Amino acid sequence: MVIGLRQFMARVGTGAGEPVLDTDNGEELVHVQPSVSIALGNRSPDTPGTLYITTKQVVWLSDLDRAKGYAVGFLSLSLHAVSRDPEAYPSPCIYTQIETEADEDDSEDSDSECNDVLDLSKVTEMRLIPSDASQLDTLFQIFCECAELNPEPIEEGEEGGHNWVFSTDQLEDETGEGDDAECHFHQNPTNLIGHSNGDHDLARTVLELQIHDQRFEDAEEMERVSDSSHHQHQ
Amino acid sequence: MVIFFFPFPPFRLFFSYFKDLVGREVTVELKNDLAIRGTLHSVDQYLNIKLENTRVVDQDKHPHMLSVRNCFIRGSVVRYVQLPPDGVDIELLHDATRREARGG
Numbered sequence: 623m624v625i626g627l628r629q630f631m632a633r634v635g636t637g638a639g640e641p642v643l644d645t646d647n648g649e650e651l652v653h654v655q656p657s658v659s660i661a662l663g664n665r666s667p668d669t670p671g672t673l674y675i676t677t678k679q680v681v682w683l684s685d686l687d688r689a690k691g692y693a694v695g696f697l698s699l700s701l702h703a704v705s706r707d708p709e710a711y712p713s714p715c716i717y718t719q720i721e722t723e724a725d726e727d728d729s730e731d732s733d734s735e736c737n738d739v740l741d742l743s744k745v746t747e748m749r750l751i752p753s754d755a756s757q758l759d760t761l762f763q764i765f766c767e768c769a770e771l772n773p774e775p776i777e778e779g780e781e782g783g784h785n786w787v788f789s790t791d792q793l794e795d796e797t798g799e800g801d802d803a804e805c806h807f808h809q810n811p812t813n814l815i816g817h818s819n820g821d822h823d824l825a826r827t828v829l830e831l832q833i834h835d836q837r838f839e840d841a842e843e844m845e846r847v848s849d850s851s852h853h854q855h856q
Numbered sequence: 857m858v859i860f861f862f863p864f865p866p867f868r869l870f871f872s873y874f875k876d877l878v879g880r881e882v883t884v885e886l887k888n889d890l891a892i893r894g895t896l897h898s899v900d901q902y903l904n905i906k907l908e909n910t911r912v913v914d915q916d917k918h919p920h921m922l923s924v925r926n927c928f929i930r931g932s933v934v935r936y937v938q939l940p941p942d943g944v945d946i947e948l949l950h951d952a953t954r955r956e957a958r959g960g
Contacts, residue, residue: 700886703910703927710923717924719888721933766906766928773902774932
């Protein structure tokens with residue numbers, strides 16, 4: 623499934639119809655919520671529509687326009703939450719963040735709105751506003767359950783035990799430094815937060831483990847050296 | 857002291873460790889630089905994290921964002937988790953890290 627929000631036009635049935643699902647690959651419908659508005663990024667809500675939650679994705683279909691529909695896979699939903707704070711958003715809603723292909727350069731609200739044409743692949747926030755706010759906790763729970771059904775697909779085979787990686791991003795730019803990393807616990811958080819602008823070297827500088835540190839020696843079950851005095855921290 | 861914990865897959869043993877942190881205040885920083893603070897409600901084997909009483913750490917950067925009761929964060933987008941220094945068993949964490957890297 624493609625990353626990010628996309629158009630969804632495959633409907634079946636009369637009237638507003640229902641989304642066509644990938645049943646051959648086991649996709650199933652989990653929940654239908656009628657009377658849901660959708661707000662993408664900063665835009666005002668699109669309404670009326672129906673929300674379909676499947677085992678793989680979230681689909682919103684306009685009740686009036688069969689050509690208008692949006693979908694995002696659970697693999698692309700970075701987080702979801704129930705938003706009830708009117709200062710955050712006027713209507714209680716499910717707030718979601720969507721992972722996009724190129725996250726770093728864009729600002730938070732970078733849906734390009736020139737001429738009212740929205741680049742869906744750049745939408746990073748989506749709100750789903752049910753007309754029945756009492757359904758929000760149920761919807762949140764269903765989002766959780768379906769998200770749990772969609773863990774990251776396992777791409778690499780088992781990494782040899784000797785390759786320490788500190789974030790999944792590092793798997794791509796692995797240099798051969800394997801055995802020589804060092805371990806510190808960094809004691810000054812403010813520097814780190816200030817530098818974390820998608821800088822994945824943060825992982826390297828902050829927490830690197832000394833493979834040959836004796837704490838990582840295999841401990842014999844019975845004769846474990848109890849070095850309880852060996853604490854690096856105060 | 858603050859501990860920054862960078863999880864890496866397959867997460868199984870980190871998950872065991874994190875279960876013991878339920879109820880503690882943690883800050884989760886996502887790969888998109890967003891930092892969210894909250895009480896750890898639960899965590900699963902993929903290190904999906906549910907927080908309660910969440911608030912965004914940098915309100916100025918994300919003014920319209922979360923001040924929510926509950927939120928669910930996908931494990932794969934977590935860059936690191938900032939753990940409370942007291943009550944963290946460093947030896948246990950080292951052990952979990954070492955075993956996780958060896959494939960459990």
